[in-house]
Amino acid sequence: MRAAEAAGAQAKARPAPPPDATAAQAAPDAKEGAAALAELFAEAGAPAPLAGRAAARLGPGAAAALRADPWRLLRVPGVAPAQADHFARRLLGEGARPDDPRRGRALVLHLLIEAAREGHTVTPAADVAAALQRIGVPDPRAAVEAALDEAEVLALTEEPEFDEDSVEEADPPEPEETLGPARWALAEEAAAEGLRRLTLTAAPLLDDAAVRELRSGLPEDRSLALTAALRTGVSILRGAPGALERAALEIASAAAGRGVRAAVVAPTDRAAADLARDLPGGEGGGPPVTSLHRLLEPRADASAAPGAVVYGRGEQNPFDLDLVLVTAAAGLDVELCAVLAEACADGTHLVLCAREGDAPPAGPGRPLEDLEASEAVPVVTLDAPPPGDPLGALTAAVRGGELVAVDAPGREVVVVPAADPGEAVHRAVQLVTDSIPRALGIPLEDVQVVTPAAGGETGATALNAALKARLNPGPGKFAGMDPGDRVVVAAPLPQAAVGETGVVLGGGAHGLDVEFPGGMATLSPAEAARLRHGWAVPVALGRGTPRPAVVAVMSGEGLSRPVVATAFGLARRHLSVVQAAGPALARAVRDVAAPARRTRLARLMMG
Structure with a gap:
């Protein structure tokens, strides 16, 4: 297997799977596509309800894509390798061979996506090869090569951790080769690039005298949180439920009162509406409180890959904000983190707020924990107030x-x-x-x-x-x-x-x-x-x-x-x-x- 050099360190990630080229070829309209897919599934004896999920994942050209490569069915959530093999045999007959390169590359991507559902952005190449052997792939190396050629899987080289206690004469450990779906591998690199950019381009949002005035009378933990938000490009704020959200609102209100363009961002519109009611001075009396989804300005785009959401805000059209405080940031997966970082202009300050002990995100990655582990940004933990109820x-x-x-x-x-x-x-x-x-x-x-x-x-x-x-x-x-x-x-x-x-x-x-x-x-x-x-x-x-x-x-x-x-x-x-x-x-x-x-x-x- 081969290792990709930096696996696209110069590439930009996008929060969507790469377009399915086969599905995109002369894609019919939705009605014609649904009819063609229903006919194909009837021919192959596949369950009819699966057609809706296949259309959603593969787009209106799903029928043509599946006739050209039946193992693309594995891209549909809930489909197991045995089901895809059965589907291929019904369509290809004796042409459905275990060593078919289409089967191998589909199984590699399937294994990596299954790992992504458990939160992993990369998987050791040796683990992938072993899993391929278990499910009857005759040549795992060839299967991985086929997946790499398709460019939806990347090979990455992970350098071993430096061990200060290791004996100098001992042979250094070999770098580990890992594999990852390009979708998340590139998103992880884009997130790192964006977060590093924000840390390097940040300047204090207010002068020292204004910061001292805002800090006056605040408890030490709130004072540190305010200072980190106003003086550093990226910071993490942790705390208990209630206290954390109040601190975010207070920081945004204090900054906005001094002319800083600040916003508080929640995961959903419902959460944002609830949070806005807790603003000092009441709803409408302070900086905007919105959902991240609305702030990113999603828009329809007919050219987008199936399942993709295209946002109006990004590198070419960043937020018109100086300070962004994101609540419930522990729920950011690596794709959304990359999109958020890219939509922040140079010099924007980003505060990621997370409750202590929250579960990791539903999607792949763990940006908040990784960012904290890197020690690249300040982390402020609010003192836990005595429980009031x-x-x-x-x-x-x-x-x-x-x-x-x-x-x-x-x-x-x-x-x-x-x-x-x-x-x-x-x-x-x-x-x-x-x-x-x-x-x-x-x-x-x-x-x-x-x-x-x-x-x-x-x-x-x-x-x-x-x-x-x-x-x-x-x-x-x-x-x-x-x-x-x-x-x-x-x-x-x-x-x-x-x-x-x-x-x-x-x-x-x-x-x-x-x-x-x-x-x-x-x-x-x-x-x-x-x-x-x-x-x-x-x-x-x-x-x-x-x-x-x-x-x-x-x-x-x-x-x-x-x-x-x-x-x-x-x-x-x-x-x-x-x-x-x-x-x-x-x-x-x-x-x-x-x-x-x-x-x-x-x-x-x-x-």
């Missing part, structure tokens, strides 16, 4: 590694035991539809169910099926959705950020009409495939958007201290914990950290 006491204890019982006379925290998954789902539905609205006066639309994972007997999919049956039964007339269904954005859309929730208004041949917090949007059928039912969401999608009431369904799957802390920290007024995990919940809070991720951003920041 039962919710604060519980979340603080969980972040510290302890699951405790809290006294909650106002029913701010309620634990509901469940003996098995079926009972857990039943209890969750009961809480959402009856107990919380009736006993606490919190309307159903302000209640969000969260769970560690999408799958499983108590996962978001199972919970949504039960909640839909109770709240809005229907045939799923529009791609499984009915008017009145709550939905959540599970993959990027031009109209709404990942994690944004909305309500289906209707649909038809034109697409799906959805009311989001930012307004009504009409989604094409391919775009609608990126929605999921949203009464219940995995923690990864719910993070960053606190709700008045949260029902956290805790089973034995997917538990870790960061996941539990993030789930509990989403509740603003009330938290119901459906406890279906038994002693495993306390063990996870005490002993289970977030799984490690293989990334390169820390090294890139240092190099």
